[in-house]
Amino acid sequence: MIRLSQPHLGREEIEAVSDVLRSGIIASGPVVRRFEEEFAAYVGVRHGIAVANGTVALHAALLGAGVEPGDRVVTTPFTFIATANAILHAGAVPVFSDIDPVTYNMCPNALRATLQRLADAGTPAKVVMPVHLFGLPCDMSAIRATAAEFGALIIEDAAQAHGAAYNGRRAGSFGIAGTFSFYATKNLATGEGGMVVTDSDEVAERVRRLVNHGRVGRYEHDVLGYNYRMTDIAAAIGLVQLRKLEQLNLRRRMNADRLSRALAGVPALTLPVEPEGHYHVYHQYTIRHPRRDALAEALRERGIDSAVIYPVALHQQPLYEKLGYGNERLPAAEEAARQVLSVPVHPSLSDEDVQAVADALREAALALA
């Protein structure tokens, strides 16, 4: 079976972890500090605060940016549930704004309408949280301009977009803060892990304190914080992966390009796009097809793994239905949830594997046409 994802780990990661184990410092120590510095420099901002995973990175970034209970945070309904849950964890109110059906990312026109509606209701948005889904950056010029017009901050969820760029600027560097996940399947993987990045000294200082029990000095704590720390073991893997990231992303792009060339023109099959000025890092290669479940089954019979990411728009998740979101209509997100299918694109695929994915998808789609 050609798997949907596979961590790309080698001897260097094993040696880096062994060095940490031999050092005797296995919790948060000097390797975490180095990873923070190198990752922030890579994104193009001044501060990085490494944390235990991408979900707590979002929570810490929201609190660090000054989000308070009851504040409105506008995000996309077509993302992993952690994005919206982190808003709930901060005591804030997630507001879902529909996606662009072509890019699957937050639609700037829908965002304008959502921000206007919130302003008219006397509950203006505090934060806009775009998600660079599947590794494709959002239309950040339009989103920044619209957020600024309504006085909202931007926190980017770049969990799937390590190295992605918009007009030459890396994802995670556009707002007051950006967050990343280093979960096992991500373009940069440490097993579990995350990072908050920011150019703001003030936000960095608050986040650093929050993720370490509000600590200001030895056994001195001035705010209610958390233990969200990363370990040196994870950071050691992260440093090695960071050095490989550009190459691994190039490999993903090459695999995506091969798939797109082989699949161009297949009836009813919609391929991912990379609009002008966007640098896509293909965390996922996601197609859409009106009969995607049949397509997934046909791929499975041909030895190709695939996954529906995501099968349910967030406002229709049982949790959010219980919270009163169930009657919202977000048609572009709902239709994407019915039609998308992600197929293998990861950098561990051989050229033959990529060809096999393309052939199987082509045959399966033609058989369904």
Ligand SMILES: Cc1ncc(COP(=O)(O)O)c(C=O)c1O
């Ligand atoms: C868009 C998005 N946001 C947030 C997260 C949460 O990250 P983690 O799984 O590291 O907590 C993920 C990843 O799984 C994600 O894909």
